[in-house]
Amino acid sequence: xxxxxxxxxxxxxxxxRDWLANVLPDLxxxxxxxxxxxxxxxxxxxxxxxxxxxxxxxxxPTEYGGRGATLTEQLIYLEETTLAGAPYIGVNFVGMLHAxxxxxxxxSEGQKAAHLPAILRGDEVWCQGFSEPSAGxxxxxxxxxxxxxxxxxxxxGQKTWTSFAQVxxxxxxxxxxxxxxxxxxGITWVMFPMDTPGVxxxxxxxxxxxxxxxxxxxxxxxxxxxNRVGLENDGWRVAMVTFGFERxxxxxxxxxxxxKMLQELAELAKHVTRGSATAWDDVSVRRDIxxxxxxxxxxxxxxxxxxxxxxxxxxxxxxxxxxxxxYSELLQRLTEVAMELLGRAGLSRTDxxxxxxxxxVEERLRSLSFSIAAGTSQIQRNIIAERxxxxxxxxxxxSS
Amino acid sequence: xxxxxxxxxxxxxxxxxxFCEGRLPxxxxxxxxxxxxxxxGLWRELADLGVFSLRLPEADxxxxxxxxxxxxxxEELGRALTPGPLLWSQLLGGLVDGVADGSVLVAGVxxxxxxxxxxxxxxxxxxxxxxxxxxxxxxxxxVGLEPQPLPLDPLTPVWRRxxxxxxxxQVAGPDEVATLRRGGAVLVAAFLLGIAEVATADxxxxxxxxxxxxxxxxxxxxLKHLMADMVIRTELARAAVxxxxxxxxxxxxxxxxxxxxxxxxxxxxxxxxxxxxSVQVHGGMGYTWEIDAHLQLKRAYALEPTFGTRPExxxxxxxxxxxx
Numbered sequence: 001x002x003x004x005x006x007x008x009x010x011x012x013x014x015x016x017r018d019w020l021a022n023v024l025p026d027l028x029x030x031x032x033x034x035x036x037x038x039x040x041x042x043x044x045x046x047x048x049x050x051x052x053x054x055x056x057x058x059x060x061p062t063e064y065g066g067r068g069a070t071l072t073e074q075l076i077y078l079e080e081t082t083l084a085g086a087p088y089i090g091v092n093f094v095g096m097l098h099a100x101x102x103x104x105x106x107x108s109e110g111q112k113a114a115h116l117p118a119i120l121r122g123d124e125v126w127c128q129g130f131s132e133p134s135a136g137x138x139x140x141x142x143x144x145x146x147x148x149x150x151x152x153x154x155x156x157g158q159k160t161w162t163s164f165a166q167v168x169x170x171x172x173x174x175x176x177x178x179x180x181x182x183x184x185x186g187i188t189w190v191m192f193p194m195d196t197p198g199v200x201x202x203x204x205x206x207x208x209x210x211x212x213x214x215x216x217x218x219x220x221x222x223x224x225x226x227n228r229v230g231l232e233n234d235g236w237r238v239a240m241v242t243f244g245f246e247r248x249x250x251x252x253x254x255x256x257x258x259x260k261m262l263q264e265l266a267e268l269a270k271h272v273t274r275g276s277a278t279a280w281d282d283v284s285v286r287r288d289i290x291x292x293x294x295x296x297x298x299x300x301x302x303x304x305x306x307x308x309x310x311x312x313x314x315x316x317x318x319x320x321x322x323x324x325x326x327y328s329e330l331l332q333r334l335t336e337v338a339m340e341l342l343g344r345a346g347l348s349r350t351d352x353x354x355x356x357x358x359x360x361v362e363e364r365l366r367s368l369s370f371s372i373a374a375g376t377s378q379i380q381r382n383i384i385a386e387r388x389x390x391x392x393x394x395x396x397x398x399s400s
Numbered sequence: 401x402x403x404x405x406x407x408x409x410x411x412x413x414x415x416x417x418x419f420c421e422g423r424l425p426x427x428x429x430x431x432x433x434x435x436x437x438x439x440x441g442l443w444r445e446l447a448d449l450g451v452f453s454l455r456l457p458e459a460d461x462x463x464x465x466x467x468x469x470x471x472x473x474x475e476e477l478g479r480a481l482t483p484g485p486l487l488w489s490q491l492l493g494g495l496v497d498g499v500a501d502g503s504v505l506v507a508g509v510x511x512x513x514x515x516x517x518x519x520x521x522x523x524x525x526x527x528x529x530x531x532x533x534x535x536x537x538x539x540x541x542x543v544g545l546e547p548q549p550l551p552l553d554p555l556t557p558v559w560r561r562x563x564x565x566x567x568x569x570q571v572a573g574p575d576e577v578a579t580l581r582r583g584g585a586v587l588v589a590a591f592l593l594g595i596a597e598v599a600t601a602d603x604x605x606x607x608x609x610x611x612x613x614x615x616x617x618x619x620x621x622x623l624k625h626l627m628a629d630m631v632i633r634t635e636l637a638r639a640a641v642x643x644x645x646x647x648x649x650x651x652x653x654x655x656x657x658x659x660x661x662x663x664x665x666x667x668x669x670x671x672x673x674x675x676x677x678s679v680q681v682h683g684g685m686g687y688t689w690e691i692d693a694h695l696q697l698k699r700a701y702a703l704e705p706t707f708g709t710r711p712e713x714x715x716x717x718x719x720x721x722x723x724x
Contacts, residue, residue, distance in 0.1 A: 001402070001403055001404065001405060001406070001409065001468055001642050001643075001645075001646050002401065002402045002403075002406075002646070003401055003403065003643065003646050003647070003650075003653040003654065004401070004650070004652070004653055005401055009401070072401045075401070262721065263721060266718070266721050266722045270722070280722065283715065286714070286715050286718035286719075286722075287711055287714040287715055287718065288714075289717075289718045289721060289722075290661075290665075290713070290714035290715055290716065290717030290718035290719075290721070291665065291714045291717070293658070293662070293717045293718070293720070293721045294640065294661070294662035294665045294666050294713075294714070294717055295636065295666065297640065297643075297658065297659070297662045298636045298637070298639050298640035298643075298662060298666055299636070299639075301403065301639035301640060301642070301643040302635060302636060302639035304401055304403035304639075305403040305404065305638075305639050305642075307401075307403070308401075308402050308403040308404035309404060311402075311404075312404060319635070322631065322632055322635050322636075325628075325632060326632055326636060378621075378625070380628075381624065381625045381628035381629070382621070382624060382625075382628075384628040384631050384632070385624035385625070385627055385628045385631075386624075388628075388631055389600075389604050389624075389627055389628070389631060390604070390608075391604065391607065391608070391618045391619065391624050391627065392608075392615075392616060392618060392619040393619065394619055394620070394621060395615060395619065
């Protein structure tokens with residue numbers, strides 16, 4: 001176990017800090033939360049800035065224009081950009097972290113050339129068409145139907161929870177090409193242009209009031225077979241390859257953000273008055289904060305441990321499930337403590353007078369999704385129980 | 401940054417585990433109950449392994465390793481539920497004559513501990529008394545000690561001090577005692593981590609073996625989630641405990657106070673949480689003396705208060721966050 005940074009890593013950090021200090025003051029103002037064209041422009045503008053600065057695709061191999069950074073450098077990149085308040089990856093998420101890496105691993109040279117440079121520059125925005133109303137935790141049950149007609153697939157069905165669908169150019173889409181095959185077979189992975197006729201996007205309003213996700217309906221929408229990545233009916237494997245890219249850096253930004261928020265919670269506790277005392281004088285509040293700090297620090301250490309294991313074994317362990325469960329439940333607890341502290345000031349989603357309360361109320365709502373999205377905490381616990389402990393799967397359900 | 405055991409560390413941990421599996425299977429540990437958990441022969445063997453001289457320089461006959469390695473050894477000894485005054489032998493080897501070679505047994509207390517209880521007090525040669533000024537050693541026979549008839553952990557018998565402590569000989573000063581307390585907290589955390597692991601392993605094994613409704617009970621989601629939480633607590637604690645060991649060796653990589661307090665807090669959460677869950681997974685059998693879960697649970701509770709209870713540590717951590 002060695003927690004020291006090498007001189008090269010320290011130099012990487014110092015250069016990045018300098019660069020961030022240079023470019024961040026010139027950022028345009030943040031767009032409003034539900035103005036999606038403006039958010040696209042803002043996020044892709046930042047991607048372009050990263051590209052010009054040599055920081056686009058820190059985790060992408062150099063042969064595809066990325067920086068090919070080590071995992072520790074990726075950790076430093078995510079830590080420093082978050083601490084500096086740089087924009088989040090936003091609408092570039094699917095392209096940079098899901099579709100792009102899948103294309104690198106599975107697509108033809110022509111397909112790679114058509115998309116990878118455009119994603120890296122921020123010219124192309126992608127969304128993900130995986131989940132369906134009847135295929136959530138059980139993703140392989142997806143039924144979005146595709147029928148081969150000459151050199152095209154004709155697609156009819158529905159996707160949901162599709163982030164950034166309103167502003168995406170392309171969709172990494174899973175379609176059912178063989179309804180007779182068992183559920184993991186018969187799925188195909190295609191690159192689908194979002195401006196195809198027969199596509200309807202209906203934004204879903206979330207608990208925070210904005211529309212991060214959409215439902216996407218396909219009514220005999222046609223896509224060229226040449227847009228298929230991998231073989232027909234081999235799409236489940238292709239989709240799983242994507243998940244194999246996760247090396248344990250997935251929650252680094254969130255952890256850093258949450259660390260900041262915990263400090264802010266301690267500050268908030270000192271500002272919330274209760275008669276002649278403050279909430280900070282309440283030992284139970286201090287213990288809650290101390291406990292969460294211990295867990296935050298341990299999650300940070302666990303992240304480094306997961307990275308070290310991914311580095312050696314080339315595959316991520318089930319350690320990612322551990323971090324996800326802990327992190328999402330920790331953030332929910334943090335915001336719950338904040339709501340208890342705020343009392344009536346929690347009635348407003350914006351700051352109440354001088355009290356910096358708005359961000360906590362907002363995060364209490366937003367964090368509800370964290371134990372649901374990308375594998376619920378319950379599914380994660382199944383994964384931990386089955387893959388780490390070797391416990392058996394539950395018997396299949398049969399109607400009586 | 402490489403948060404993975406290096407080859408030497410992995411070999412050290414494997415060596416101690418293999419020693420424990422051969423020398424300290426749970427039947428042997430249980431058989432030590434009439435002797436109050438103390439086996440002087442075992443102590444010599446642990447000394448020969450280098451357990452009590454791990455951090456002493458090689459020039460002084462020690463192994464020349466650090467806290468990072470001490471943590472790994474303590475984790476394995478904790479996993480085996482090794483009874484006896486381990487913590488103090490690991491802390492005081494080199495400071496008190498005869499401890500490093502296993503010939504002398506020492507128990508330790510904080511001078512201002514209001515309970516007045518001393519683990520293994522009537523079975524050791526010396527008592528180490530800690531306060532902010534340092535560590536003083538007194539002869540165990542010179543301290544008025546009364547046995548408590550019913551200890552929580554049958555393998556951690558306790559005596560109560562009934563008279564003021566004699567003056568004794570100073571073996572460490574104020575700076576050293578601070579280091580010993582921090583190191584001691586991390587060693588206790590490592591014992592607790594080992595207990596959290598063995599509790600999980602036992603619960604999983606039982607849940608695979610025990611069938612009800614024609615299937616292993618370990619296939620029921622309610623129990624799987626209970627056991628998944630055991631893994632989560634263990635791995636969080638492991639990350640914290642290993643990081644604390646490394647930070648003690650090289651304070652430039654982190655905040656020592658924060659790392660130590662967090663490690664001990666989370667290791668206690670893991671050990672107590674996991675042993676309770678193991679009792680639950682074992683069902684009715686978990687409430688019997690025959691199943692090991694109670695020994696693990698009792699050891700976890702017996703270790704938890706040493707060098708800071710969880711509420712104290714949480715408050716200390718809040719104080720550190722509040723200053724930032």
